[in-house]
Amino acid sequence: MEDLGPVAWPPQPIRTERLVLREPETQDRAAFIELLASPEVHLYLGGPRPRDELEREMSGAPERWPGSFVVDLDGAMIGQILLRRTPGHHRPAAAGKADLGYLFLPRVWGFGYAAEACAAALGWLADTLPGEPVVLTTQTANVGSMRLAAKLGFTEVERFEAWGAEQWLGMWSFSEG
16 A cells, blocks of 8 residues: 655644544554454454564564554554555555555444544545545444444445455545535
8 A cells, every 4th residue: 555645744643532643652562463463353354463473573663654543542552543545456446545444452442432533534634635535445244334434424335245245335525514
């Protein structure tokens, strides 16, 4: 995937009522490993990565790259928001558009943090790259992700079969009013 192009990075931290979206820091390493090794988080994403492999690969601070935000609650990482371009996306409708991805630790599910963080990231993108359409892909079986996509204002573009399951592709465009 590619970064978001002519976007100054890193942006100032994005603050919401309860959260801060910021760049990864060294103290986030353990939370990143927990996130990437979690069977619950990766149920619809092809399965978790082995913890020992992650420990070896992520020896220091988590990698920083444009479009990757740590979601911070009270000074601790609880999730990650990803905004990246998808030039080689497997669906033509999504190619070249910004792609929203998110991962949250299971212990914080159900409190509205994903909706709050994703809405803040989409707002930042709308201010930074006005008119930029955003896509989101999820398995239709992932009820929570489908509900979040609807809450954020994504509209269905298509459903398709991939990785042995029905997938949903939605698109979001910022509109005022």
